[in-house]
Amino acid sequence: MTVEIWWARVRDARPELAADLDDAEKSRLAAYARDEDKARFLLGAAMIRRVLGQRFIKAPAAVKLDRSCPDCSRPHGKVTSEGMQLSVSHSGDLIAVAFHPSTAVGVDVELVDPQIDADSLAGVSLGESEAKYLATLEPGERARAFTTYWTRKEAVVKATGDGIRADLRKVIVSAPDQPPVLVEWPGYGGPVQLVDLQAGHEYAAALAVLSDEAPDVRSIDAGPLLRS
Numbered sequence: 002m003t004v005e006i007w008w009a010r011v012r013d014a015r016p017e018l019a020a021d022l023d024d025a026e027k028s029r030l031a032a033y034a035r036d037e038d039k040a041r042f043l044l045g046a047a048m049i050r051r052v053l054g055q056r057f058i059k060a061p062a063a064v065k066l067d068r069s070c071p072d073c074s075r076p077h078g079k080v081t082s083e084g085m086q087l088s089v090s091h092s093g094d095l096i097a098v099a100f101h102p103s104t105a106v107g108v109d110v111e112l113v114d115p116q117i118d119a120d121s122l123a124g125v126s127l128g129e130s131e132a133k134y135l136a137t138l139e140p141g142e143r144a145r146a147f148t149t150y151w152t153r154k155e156a157v158v159k160a161t162g163d164g165i166r167a168d169l170r171k172v173i174v175s176a177p178d179q180p181p182v183l184v185e186w187p188g189y190g191g192p193v194q195l196v197d198l199q200a201g202h203e204y205a206a207a208l209a210v211l212s213d214e215a216p217d218v219r220s221i222d223a224g225p226l227l228r229s
């Protein structure tokens with residue numbers, strides 16, 4: 002199976018892209034206070050609409066997306082569309098969208114912040130064995146290691162659609178220096194494949210697919226599509 006990951010950068014944002022969005026997306030766009038947050042959201046939505054528009058021969062604005070949240074039904078949930086499984090992530094300068102025609106996907110990208118307090122974050126998001134591993138590392142290595150754990154876990158819970166409703170302390174993944182696998186999560190009984198993504202040395206990123214089959218990842222620069 003091939004999973005396409007389309008990548009954009011904040012500088013790819015142009016005001017004209019907002020014409021691709023539906024009313025709910027335009028309201029969300031208007032509600033972001035910071036220009037960078039606006040750009041990240043806009044680019045995620047425009048990438049989905051342009052890729053699906055090309056695939057299904059529709060105008061980007063005519064692509065129907067469902068973003069309803071299962072908790073409150075406001076349009077801030079996992080984005081879904083007929084005929085394509087999707088997942089979006091944005092952090093720092095990067096925006097990624099994963100696409101597969103039938104298998105659920107989850108992508109997570111995080112800018113590694115060297116200032117984060119990895120030890121306290123470990124208390125709320127790592128299992129005991131994971132926190133112990135983190136504590137064996139030099140303090141200067143912990144931010145990246147924690148963020149690798151985090152993106153692997155988030156990719157899994159984004160693929161299942163649980164998001165942060167899942168207790169990440171129970172989503173146990175392999176250590177950052179090991180190939181990525183989901184070791185254990187009592188909250189989900191099906192198959193999961195995990196892949197670390199190369200997103201540049203300042204970032205950690207992972208893809209999860211709910212399948213027995215390891216995915217081939219095809220990374221695509223969305224720049225030309227967003228300028229067309």
Ligand SMILES: CC(C)(COP(=O)(O)OP(=O)(O)OC[C@H]1O[C@@H](n2cnc3c(N)ncnc32)[C@H](O)[C@@H]1OP(=O)(O)O)[C@@H](O)C(=O)NCCC(=O)NCCS
Binds near residue numbers: 089090163166
């Ligand atoms: C989405 C989430 C898993 C990760 O967030 P994050 O690391 O801060 O942000 P990312 O950029 O990696 O991911 C954001 C994307 O996740 C998607 N998303 C939202 N809820 C999701 C879920 N339950 N499962 C999978 N994906 C989800 C959205 O498409 C969102 O993109 P958008 O902002 O462009 O619409 C986490 O924020 C979450 O679970 N949010 C839902 C919780 C919430 O706010 N509940 C409110 C209840 S009323």
Ligand SMILES: [Zn+2]
Binds near residue numbers: 072073075077
């Ligand atoms: Zn909600």
